[in-house]
Amino acid sequence: MKTNSGRIRIKDIAEMAGVSEGSVDRILHNRGKVSAKSEAKIRAVLEKINYQPNRYASVLALHKKYTIVCFIPQTEQNEYWTIVKSGIDKAMEEYQNLNIQLQWCFFNQFDKEDYTSKAKSIDIDANDAFLIVPTFEKEASDLAQRIKNAGKQFALIDAQLEDATPLCYYGQHALQSGRMVAELLLPTLKKQGSILLVRGSNELQNLIQRREAGFLDAIRHLAPQFDIETVNQLKDLSPIAEGLQQQRYVACVVLNSRAWQIAKILHDNKIQLPIIGYDSIESNVKALQQNQIYAIIGQRPASQGFRAFKSLAEYLLFNTLPQTVNYVPIDLLLRGNIDYYSDLYFG
Amino acid sequence: MKTNSGRIRIKDIAEMAGVSEGSVDRILHNRGKVSAKSEAKIRAVLEKINYQPNRYASVLALHKKYTIVCFIPQTEQNEYWTIVKSGIDKAMEEYQNLNIQLQWCFFNQFDKEDYTSKAKSIDIDANDAFLIVPTFEKEASDLAQRIKNAGKQFALIDAQLEDATPLCYYGQHALQSGRMVAELLLPTLKKQGSILLVRGSNELQNLIQRREAGFLDAIRHLAPQFDIETVNQLKDLSPIAEGLQQQRYVACVVLNSRAWQIAKILHDNKIQLPIIGYDSIESNVKALQQNQIYAIIGQRPASQGFRAFKSLAEYLLFNTLPQTVNYVPIDLLLRGNIDYYSDLYFG
DNA sequence: AATAAAAATGTGTACGAACACATATTTTTG
DNA sequence: CAAAAATATGTGTTCGTACACATTTTTATT
Numbered sequence: 001m002k003t004n005s006g007r008i009r010i011k012d013i014a015e016m017a018g019v020s021e022g023s024v025d026r027i028l029h030n031r032g033k034v035s036a037k038s039e040a041k042i043r044a045v046l047e048k049i050n051y052q053p054n055r056y057a058s059v060l061a062l063h064k065k066y067t068i069v070c071f072i073p074q075t076e077q078n079e080y081w082t083i084v085k086s087g088i089d090k091a092m093e094e095y096q097n098l099n100i101q102l103q104w105c106f107f108n109q110f111d112k113e114d115y116t117s118k119a120k121s122i123d124i125d126a127n128d129a130f131l132i133v134p135t136f137e138k139e140a141s142d143l144a145q146r147i148k149n150a151g152k153q154f155a156l157i158d159a160q161l162e163d164a165t166p167l168c169y170y171g172q173h174a175l176q177s178g179r180m181v182a183e184l185l186l187p188t189l190k191k192q193g194s195i196l197l198v199r200g201s202n203e204l205q206n207l208i209q210r211r212e213a214g215f216l217d218a219i220r221h222l223a224p225q226f227d228i229e230t231v232n233q234l235k236d237l238s239p240i241a242e243g244l245q246q247q248r249y250v251a252c253v254v255l256n257s258r259a260w261q262i263a264k265i266l267h268d269n270k271i272q273l274p275i276i277g278y279d280s281i282e283s284n285v286k287a288l289q290q291n292q293i294y295a296i297i298g299q300r301p302a303s304q305g306f307r308a309f310k311s312l313a314e315y316l317l318f319n320t321l322p323q324t325v326n327y328v329p330i331d332l333l334l335r336g337n338i339d340y341y342s343d344l345y346f347g
Numbered sequence: 348m349k350t351n352s353g354r355i356r357i358k359d360i361a362e363m364a365g366v367s368e369g370s371v372d373r374i375l376h377n378r379g380k381v382s383a384k385s386e387a388k389i390r391a392v393l394e395k396i397n398y399q400p401n402r403y404a405s406v407l408a409l410h411k412k413y414t415i416v417c418f419i420p421q422t423e424q425n426e427y428w429t430i431v432k433s434g435i436d437k438a439m440e441e442y443q444n445l446n447i448q449l450q451w452c453f454f455n456q457f458d459k460e461d462y463t464s465k466a467k468s469i470d471i472d473a474n475d476a477f478l479i480v481p482t483f484e485k486e487a488s489d490l491a492q493r494i495k496n497a498g499k500q501f502a503l504i505d506a507q508l509e510d511a512t513p514l515c516y517y518g519q520h521a522l523q524s525g526r527m528v529a530e531l532l533l534p535t536l537k538k539q540g541s542i543l544l545v546r547g548s549n550e551l552q553n554l555i556q557r558r559e560a561g562f563l564d565a566i567r568h569l570a571p572q573f574d575i576e577t578v579n580q581l582k583d584l585s586p587i588a589e590g591l592q593q594q595r596y597v598a599c600v601v602l603n604s605r606a607w608q609i610a611k612i613l614h615d616n617k618i619q620l621p622i623i624g625y626d627s628i629e630s631n632v633k634a635l636q637q638n639q640i641y642a643i644i645g646q647r648p649a650s651q652g653f654r655a656f657k658s659l660a661e662y663l664l665f666n667t668l669p670q671t672v673n674y675v676p677i678d679l680l681l682r683g684n685i686d687y688y689s690d691l692y693f694g
Numbered sequence: 695a696a697t698a699a700a701a702a703t704g705t706g707t708a709c710g711a712a713c714a715c716a717t718a719t720t721t722t723t724g
Numbered sequence: 725c726a727a728a729a730a731t732a733t734g735t736g737t738t739c740g741t742a743c744a745c746a747t748t749t750t751t752a753t754t
Contacts, residue, residue, distance in 0.1 A: 007710095010712095020733055020734045025711075025713080026733095029713095035731085035733085038732080053711070054710050056709090057403075057407050057710030058710075059711090060401070060404050060739045061710075061711040061712045063738085096399070097354065172687075176684070176686070179683050180684050183682065188534040329678075329687050330684035330688075332684060336531070336565075337524075337678075356740060367703055368704080368705085369743090370702080370703060372742065373702095373703095378743090379701095380701070380703085381702070382702060382749095385702080400741070401739085401740050402741095403740080404741045408709055408740075409741080
């Protein structure tokens, strides 16, 4: 009877319940038009057998097409968001055969106006689900609200969003990653001095703020004797000339993904300073390999994109609900393990 | 014509080449019985269209059943191999619907005789592919040879095997991981002394040897001033009593997954010593959280099992060839990132 | 050249789920 | 209580691939 290695099919359920396949199908999909009596019989069977539909057959028979819009920062080659994008592309590959379509919408991550207008241009009704990077909080909330009002779902990556109710979120625990930076840095510091903290320009972003909060918190608790000197930008040495002259810096922490730039400036001026930065983008990796950066914190960008997209696709196709909050690991990259690191581990 | 969002089906290829679906199918599967003329026409079409079969339809129509034997160490709850096993189980889930079956074969990792006899008991002909942990080199080679002689494929995880030609290998670069331990340890050492190196009992294993070689190599180059004292076993303090009395130890490195045991012994005797060990098994994680271990090197055991199994399944179902050598990342786990670590990131 | 044998080619069915549509049963209504 | 309407139920087709089998064409043999 059961042809497929003992797996139970709709046909089998129908037989067990003494009804037709159609009725079982209607119950499974809540499509109504089943008498209370039949429903009871079917549900009784379902309760004891734990039916797992054959997803292959399911996908094949499903004619409906879904479009997922991915709203992420536009990106140059080898930058952070390129990696996120590659993760989404990779996930898309798995669904290329059927039913899922991908629609990109890119915004300028340094331009709030652009974010707003691009967000507005997204046609909620014409699409089915949304993968969103909430770079600008207020504007992202508006978008989230519009999606919810249309009764549709969205996934968040990179940063969370207050009061929003996404289908799922994938990102790093930014506060803890900041603490981690401190934990990693402290054992390497042999003498007293100041730690130079670079926020990067134009960073009002939540994520960066939380990293900073975590770092400051950890230093305050673990090694309050260190001073922290914060700069927002570091295109040349002028903002830190005085500190350099006094030789008071013992380390440098860069909270965005452009540690390689800081490393270059310092290196070009023959200043030795352990630097810790974020994100294993190519330039950072190179700087790490060349010993211009001491450590990188990784946050699995490809994995974030991959998993968020996949969650949306699975939701659309099979109504599967993912875990809501998903923190990615805080990866620690030093010279010794950078060559074998990859966050493209999708099996 | 092309119903499925523009994707090209066998039917379309047949039409383009002016032959029947059956002939296209025979070419795609190298099943012969196609004239040279037809073959040429079909291949011409295939060359320019990059045909990607619909895997869902493919799997659904495939009636052949395959069995994959997984030959791994037997394991207690929460030990290392339990995690590997969970990765394999996870991969199996994806194929549960169709065609792939999983057959376990467990061996005692501390008993070569057992490995030999269990390996012999595997019926090569009755199964289709094999996932193998080559704990004992010579014996594993024999098994690999038997499999190859039968014209079948196997995947290796954990350690590589000289002269064997597996379909794929997943594991850590053990030598480099040993170097990594040194790189991680050195900045934390404030004073001179000896480093205690624990091999663990009964470890003739290749993997452990390579870790040790990497570690020694790195120390020799980076900090030759440190002495290394090696012990094979450490059930109590007696083997290191003298060193302790002289307070010459500055750190402890444990090359197997039982760092938590060493940590416990030292902690129970109120000896403070930074310990670095391998593998994020529960006991080690706990010891790390309780500050009894300084760092853990992770090697993504679940990912190894998952990916190796999946590679075999994909090979059997679709003839897909995976990359042959796959090094997993060398994960660095400290107190600050252990809570967010997971190697079960399968999307 | 006729026939047998071999090779090539085309067709039909199955896989399991989804869903449209035809048929059967119950309920409502005059 | 019959006819109409509403609801319930069952059946058949579809998705794209795999593969068995029937049919046609080519090649070999006498």
